[in-house]
Amino acid sequence: MNLIEQLGGYEKAKEKLKMFYILRTETMVDAVGNIFDRSQLEAALLQYRRQHNIFGVGDKVVYVDDFMPDSVSVVSEVNDRVWLNNNNAVCIKEMIKHAEGEEIKAGKRLGVKSEN
Numbered sequence: 001m002n003l004i005e006q007l008g009g010y011e012k013a014k015e016k017l018k019m020f021y022i023l024r025t026e027t028m029v030d031a032v033g034n035i036f037d038r039s040q041l042e043a044a045l046l047q048y049r050r051q052h053n054i055f056g057v058g059d060k061v062v063y064v065d066d067f068m069p070d071s072v073s074v075v076s077e078v079n080d081r082v083w084l085n086n087n088n089a090v091c092i093k094e095m096i097k098h099a100e101g102e103e104i105k106a107g108k109r110l111g112v113k114s115e116n
Contacts, residue, residue, distance in 0.1 A: 062109035070109040
């Protein structure tokens with residue numbers, strides 16, 4: 001059972017993360033005595049969002065379309081649209097994907113078709 005499931009699902013895990021910040025702590029104990037830390041929970045929530053195509057404020061994303069800018073953007077707001085901080089862009093969720101580690105390091109979408 002993964003950490004998200006141990007905490008009762010994604011929404012409950014998000015609430016636990018809020019508690020880390022409210023209590024200004026790095027470590028917590030779940031209902032059955034398992035110890036976990038804030039970085040573990042943040043990583044588990046990000047992995048869950050990537051697997052389920054969910055976007056959250058602070059997530060790093062890239063456009064999926066080669067005709068769009070290839071730079072990594074940060075999500076600044078999510079409602080029925082996703083707002084990106086780099087140029088106040090607004091897009092639908094189908095236009096973006098979570099940036100992978102190598103893309104984040106490079107600061108851009110990788111695998112973009114070159115124009116020859």
